[in-house]
Structures are given as structure tokens and as C-alpha cells.
Amino acid sequence: MRRVASYLMVFVAAAGGCDDRSAPSRRTITDSRDNYDPRSLDPALSTDVPTGRAVAYVFDGLTRFTPDAKVEPGLAERWELLPGAAPAYRFHLRQGVQFHDGTPFTAQHVVSSWERALNPATKGGRAEPLQPILGARDFAAGRAKSIRGLRIVDDSTLTVALEQPLGIFPKLLAMPVASVVLPNLDPARPVGTGPWRFVEWKHDDYLLFAKNDSYWAGAPPADSLRARIIAEPSTAVAEFESGAVDLLLVPANDTKRWEVGGDAVMMSVPALQLVYVGINATRGPLKDARVRRAINLAIDRREIVDRLISGRGRLAAGVIPPTLGGADTARAPYPFDVTTARKLLAEAGFANGIDVELWVGSNPVYVRIAEAIQGYLTAAKIRAKIVQRESAAAREAARNGVADMILKDWYADYPDAENFLYPLLHSANKGVGGNVSFFADAGFDRLMSQARAEPNEGNRNVLYRQADSIAFDQAPMVFLFFYNELYAVQPWLTGFTPPVIFNGQRWLTANLEGGRRKEEGSR
Amino acid sequence: MTGFLARRLLLAVPTLFGVLVVVFLLLYVAPGDPVTAMVGERADAETIARLRHELRLDDPLPVRFGHYAGAVLRGDLGRSYITDRPIAADIRERFPKTLELAAAAMLFASVMGISLGVLSARWPGGWTDRLALGASYLGVSYPVYWVALLLILLFAVQLQWLPASGYGGWKYLVLPALALGMRSVAFLARVTRSAMLEALSADYVRSARAKGAQEWVVVGRHALRNALIPVITVLGIDFGSYLTGSILTETVFSWPGIGRYVVNAIARRDLPAIQGTVLFLSLTFVFVNLLADIAYAKADPRISYR
Numbered sequence: 001m002r003r004v005a006s007y008l009m010v011f012v013a014a015a016g017g018c019d020d021r022s023a024p025s026r027r028t029i030t031d032s033r034d035n036y037d038p039r040s041l042d043p044a045l046s047t048d049v050p051t052g053r054a055v056a057y058v059f060d061g062l063t064r065f066t067p068d069a070k071v072e073p074g075l076a077e078r079w080e081l082l083p084g085a086a087p088a089y090r091f092h093l094r095q096g097v098q099f100h101d102g103t104p105f106t107a108q109h110v111v112s113s114w115e116r117a118l119n120p121a122t123k124g125g126r127a128e129p130l131q132p133i134l135g136a137r138d139f140a141a142g143r144a145k146s147i148r149g150l151r152i153v154d155d156s157t158l159t160v161a162l163e164q165p166l167g168i169f170p171k172l173l174a175m176p177v178a179s180v181v182l183p184n185l186d187p188a189r190p191v192g193t194g195p196w197r198f199v200e201w202k203h204d205d206y207l208l209f210a211k212n213d214s215y216w217a218g219a220p221p222a223d224s225l226r227a228r229i230i231a232e233p234s235t236a237v238a239e240f241e242s243g244a245v246d247l248l249l250v251p252a253n254d255t256k257r258w259e260v261g262g263d264a265v266m267m268s269v270p271a272l273q274l275v276y277v278g279i280n281a282t283r284g285p286l287k288d289a290r291v292r293r294a295i296n297l298a299i300d301r302r303e304i305v306d307r308l309i310s311g312r313g314r315l316a317a318g319v320i321p322p323t324l325g326g327a328d329t330a331r332a333p334y335p336f337d338v339t340t341a342r343k344l345l346a347e348a349g350f351a352n353g354i355d356v357e358l359w360v361g362s363n364p365v366y367v368r369i370a371e372a373i374q375g376y377l378t379a380a381k382i383r384a385k386i387v388q389r390e391s392a393a394a395r396e397a398a399r400n401g402v403a404d405m406i407l408k409d410w411y412a413d414y415p416d417a418e419n420f421l422y423p424l425l426h427s428a429n430k431g432v433g434g435n436v437s438f439f440a441d442a443g444f445d446r447l448m449s450q451a452r453a454e455p456n457e458g459n460r461n462v463l464y465r466q467a468d469s470i471a472f473d474q475a476p477m478v479f480l481f482f483y484n485e486l487y488a489v490q491p492w493l494t495g496f497t498p499p500v501i502f503n504g505q506r507w508l509t510a511n512l513e514g515g516r517r518k519e520e521g522s523r
Numbered sequence: 524m525t526g527f528l529a530r531r532l533l534l535a536v537p538t539l540f541g542v543l544v545v546v547f548l549l550l551y552v553a554p555g556d557p558v559t560a561m562v563g564e565r566a567d568a569e570t571i572a573r574l575r576h577e578l579r580l581d582d583p584l585p586v587r588f589g590h591y592a593g594a595v596l597r598g599d600l601g602r603s604y605i606t607d608r609p610i611a612a613d614i615r616e617r618f619p620k621t622l623e624l625a626a627a628a629m630l631f632a633s634v635m636g637i638s639l640g641v642l643s644a645r646w647p648g649g650w651t652d653r654l655a656l657g658a659s660y661l662g663v664s665y666p667v668y669w670v671a672l673l674l675i676l677l678f679a680v681q682l683q684w685l686p687a688s689g690y691g692g693w694k695y696l697v698l699p700a701l702a703l704g705m706r707s708v709a710f711l712a713r714v715t716r717s718a719m720l721e722a723l724s725a726d727y728v729r730s731a732r733a734k735g736a737q738e739w740v741v742v743g744r745h746a747l748r749n750a751l752i753p754v755i756t757v758l759g760i761d762f763g764s765y766l767t768g769s770i771l772t773e774t775v776f777s778w779p780g781i782g783r784y785v786v787n788a789i790a791r792r793d794l795p796a797i798q799g800t801v802l803f804l805s806l807t808f809v810f811v812n813l814l815a816d817i818a819y820a821k822a823d824p825r826i827s828y829r
Contacts (some may be wrong), residue, residue, distance in 0.1 A: 036787055040606050120573060141569075187607075203616060204779035204787075205690050230688060231774045231783060238675045238687045392792060432568055 028224040032236040032245040042187035044117040046176035049502045056503035059179035059192035065504035067497040069415035088161040100197045106155040112183045129172035134161040165453035221511040246493040250486040255310035264488040269498040271485045272412035277478035278436040290348040292475035296334040297341040298380035313481035318468040319420040326417035326464030341380040353381025359403040361391030398436040417464040437476035444470045535809045542805040600799035610799035621780035625765035627700035632707035640715020662709025671702040671775040688777035699776040707761045718750035751822040759815030767804040
């Protein structure tokens, strides 16, 4: 019996070292990141990461993101803001681009794609990136037969008028829902202009793509690409260790082992993901900014990041991720200072402390963080009761304003500070829009309105920074940390750059080096 | 027999209707709004209201139930809220894979389990008996999940004999079938053993031996056949539960079966998908039980149905 047990231990321990791996004979890049089946390959239905990633392989938008989350020309070669009172862009489209079936791409396809995405019959439900277009809302509501703001000048020129000035509009066009499709799109056999042609989709198993030899930006170097759908993170780890997949997102609880090293090339990249505690600034003692600051001061973020997420986070001092324009990287996060926290509480008239509810969803890591926060708050006489619910239910409670505080995260849809500041804290987005803090600050709102209308990126970033500074001071949330993704890459996979935004990496430079041996192919 | 079958099938109708009602109500009272899950983190109130209306979520409960039951009777399980694909097609795609896994696991379990049970009953206290006892304790006590990961670590990562996960030829089938069948091996061995011990001490076994029948005939034909009834019961129940989605096994091995489908549907609050799958699986369960009943009659001629 003891011997059996020791064998088992050997297996478990052996899993730690990833020795003896040689380059695979396969020619298909194999990805292990998707942990559930994409919703659809219809760009109009793209609301989740696996879908958005796959859509970016098959389709193009007028603009696209680079792996480091810069916006660059896509199907539009260039664009300019037209002079005049009404905000409008002129897009110059790439000529000679063909869909995978040979259909030549024209401006008409852009219009029909966007109409399709906005059409309620498509059941998309997430066409927000297109809603700033003049007349888009009327069209979506069935009050107009076409989108008033779109005008086809010729096959390769399109003007887009907006309802209001919106400096980040070109960025929004890199989102999956704004992709250009053929009018008769069949989600089971999608045809786009993207770098990869769709080959097959075995639901809950894998998606297979082949390179588009005539891609306008040059064909990808690898022949084919398989996106495996692996539900269980430990299984993905095993697949990586057996050499069957080329890329792994290291699960948070497995970090330490990977940092020790092995053959795999480790790459850490800041994700555009803020983990925070929304504080409902309209409920009881939480109305007082001093109380909210006290909560921020009472929590030891550094310890939470180090102990509970293996150090894979950067402490947040505001809501703008440090990789995005507008972030004030010099600003220090709230220090861990229980004395000051108690003093602030007393000043606000709560010398005996306060009672609050802290809601959290079902993610076990977040539950542990919530418990840690509860412990810290107790020391500052803030008695937090943890309310754990299924994630959608917790989110709904927060949106309906019945949760004092909620621990949650926020991922960027597009890499711009606006995508954090505006939905999370603008008064127009209270509740269902994403502002679960029910924060309303006239100064903040004014800065954000100005920033949204500002076409110049530099000026916009200044306004973002000011707005973020107000938010930091008013503390409508506990600014916890920005998460870092950790990638493990097989030594034989070259040319891969980990993306900051989910649809920013399309395997345009990646390849498998077939013959490379283990000795040469280390870090 | 035909009359019996007809009656059993008729009886299944109220059962399935009950399932329909319960599934419908359970999801209605469960917290969380399907529309919230559909649109993701952010969407404007207008979109949410429109979707609620489109999905008939604003209709009174009985009206919604009526719509649903009517469609089901026409064989239409509806379309997924999330993927917009027909649920019946989704089930048709996944169920054969679950069936394949369940059959392989059952084959492994019955061969191993019954053999171990028979051997340990024939020589109680012998080394096969003690091995079988030990194995069944392990089989019952260790969670499938853990065993599955160990199998992957050994056969896929260390030895590299078999793929760790996915769906394909027999190579992909071995590990999940072993992991899934292991619990049944344990149960079956124990049930077979006790039934066989009883049978082997029966008068007819003594008579068979007295008339000079060979030992394997005594054990295999006389004793085992009589001991089969409880074994069939266990087989039937286990097979039924495998078919209704071995969620853990399918998840760990990334097996694209019905278990993962239903878990995904639950996670995304995909009401029609959950309802359709549960309804279909209940039907499957009823059907497997019916098969077990028929198997009783085959195994024991004294059992007959009228």
C-alpha cells in the first residue's frame, strides 16, 4: 500500500518538470486558451473572448489592434476627420482585397455588415461600438430603413457621420462586432477577409483554420491553426507538458511552479483587467467619501496580490491600466494604514465602526480575496458580511443597487482609458451600464464628456488623467490591482507576441520550427 | 411483453411532463437574469428590454410554459439564447459522443467488475478477493476528477502513450473510459461478489456439482446467471447516469459530450438549452430503465411481464 502511494507521489511530482520534450512533427499551431465553446462565428454575436478571438482570425474590421493594443489600419488604409460642424470620418478602403470565396471587398460590404450587426433580427445584442454612428439607433429600433450617417462615396471610400464627436471611434471599429462580413453570412461556414480561412468547427472540441494565402497584409507563415477548447485548466497544463499544444495561459494557482522554469518560454503581459471592489456610494455610511477612503486604506493590497494571486498583479492607483494612455503611473496606490482609516471613520461620525455587505460571485479566487478583505476591514472596525452568489446573480444585485460593495473585475473591450472611466464611473452608466458604484460627480462627468469629444489623443489623455484623479480621490471603489497574464510558450513556437487585448494577436508572424531540437530551443 | 412495454411507455409520459414542469420552474426561481448573461457585462437598458421582449420573458409564467410545452410536443426544443443554434441539433451532435464514452466505460466496468466479483466469490479470502476488495475501496473512495488527472499525468504526460484530452479515435477513448468506469468496477465487483456468494451456497449449485458438472459450468452457467439480477440493476443505473452526462469526466478530458454542453448552458443561463437537454436526458433515463427491465426477463426466465 505504501508503495502504491509513493508511485502516485512520483507521478504528481513528475508533472512538475517538463523534461524531454522535442519539437512536434505537426504543422498546425495549436492553441489551448479557449476554455469554452465560442458562442458563434458570427461577429454580430461576439460577446465573449473565445468568440472574439476566432472572429479576429476570419474577419477584418476597418481598423485592428496590434498585440500591444495599438490601433492600426485594417480594411481601411487610412482615415481622416472631416472638417465641419458635424463630426464625420472619411475612410479610404483597401483596394484589391478579396473575401475567402473570391468576392471583391467594397464599401457596400461595410455598410451591409454594420446594418446586419445593428438589425434586431440578428439577435446580437451587443452593437454598441456602432451606435455612435448617426442614425444607428433609429435603424436598430426599426425607425429607419438605413443608417443615415453612412455614405458610400465610391467602392473604396466611405464617410461615417457620428451623432456626437467621439475621438475613440476608429478604435471601436476594431471590435469584433464591427467586422466586415458577406451579406449572406452563414455562421456555420463563415467567410471573411481575415488572415485565416475557416475549415471546421467541432463544438466543444476545436476550431480549425487554414492560412489565407492571399491575405492583404501577407499570408501567415504557419499553414494552419487549431484552437482547442479545453474546459479544465489542469488538462490544458497537461496538454502543454505533453507537447500537444504550443501555448498555455498559466492558471493563477499554478504560477510558482512555472516561474521556476523548464523548457517553456515564459511571457508575462499586463492584461487590461481591473480587479476592484465597487462601493455603492449611495448607500448608508458609504455616501461619505471619507468612509470610502477609509475602506481603501484598511486593505493590504500588496499582501493580497502576493499571497492570493501569486504576485501576478500590479497595484491599482486609479482605474486606468498603466499600459494605456492617461494612466498616472507616478500616482501611489492607497497605502495600508489602519490608523488613518480609523481616524477617517471617526471624523465621518462612525467611531464605533460600520456594518456593510460585501458581495462576491462564484470565482474561488475572488471568494478568497473577499475573505481577506473582510479580515482587513475588521481591524478597521468595518464589519463586512460576505454575501456569495452565483456570479450573474451577484452582478445583477450590484446593478440593481442592492449590494453595498461587490468584488468584481472589468475587462477592456477596446484598449482605451475611456473603456474603464466611462462605463465604470460616469453617472450615465449607473447600474446596468457598469457603474455599480452609482458614482455621480459633476466634475468627473464634465471631464469625460470633454475627453470623449476630443479627437487629439494627447489632449484626451490629459483629460482622462484628471478624471481618474477625481475618481481616485473620491474612492467610489477599492482600487485593488491590474491582473498580469502569464503565458507559457513552447520553445519551438516562434514569432508569438502575447496580446494585451484579446483580439490583438492573429498569428501573423508565428510559426512552428519543425526540426529544432530541445538543446537549441531553450529560452 | 408488448403490453408491458406499451404500459411502461405510457407511464413515462406523466414522468416527463413532471420533469418539464420542474425544469421550467426551477430556472424561473433561480437567481440571475438570462438576458444579463446573454449580453455580457455591459449593455444599455433599451437592448435588455428588447431582448426580454423577444425572448417572451415578460409574458406571464403559464403563457410561457404553454408556448414551451406546445413547441416540445411538435419536436421543437427551441434555439439557444446564446448561440442561436437549434438545441435539437446540438443534442444530436453531442449525444452520440456521450453514448460512445458511456458504452466503453460500461464495457470496461462490466468485464472487470463481474470478473473480479466472480473470482473473489469463488475463492473468498483468497488473493483475488483481497485485491478486489482493495480495488473497490479505492474505486469508491477516490473522486473521478482526481483519478482522471492522475491517468492523464501518467499516460499522457509521462509515458506519452495516449492523448491527454480531446475526441478522436480509440486512443482518445481509453483514458476517459477508464476514469469513468472505475467507480462501476468497484460497485459491480462488490455486488457480484455478494450475489455470487449467495448463489454458490444454494442447493442447485450443490446439485450441479453432485452431478459432476465442470467447475466453470457450475460457476458460469448456474451460479452467475442466478446472481445477475442485482448486477443488472447496478449496470442499468450506472449506464443511465453515464448517458445523462458524466460531467466531470467530460470536463477533465475535454470530451465534447452532453455533460459539458449542459454545464456550459447552465453557466450561461441558456434556458432553452438547459430545458431541452434535461428533458432529453430524462427520456434517455426512462428508456435505459426499460432496457434493464427487459434484461431482467432475459436473465431470469422466471420473470415475465404481461
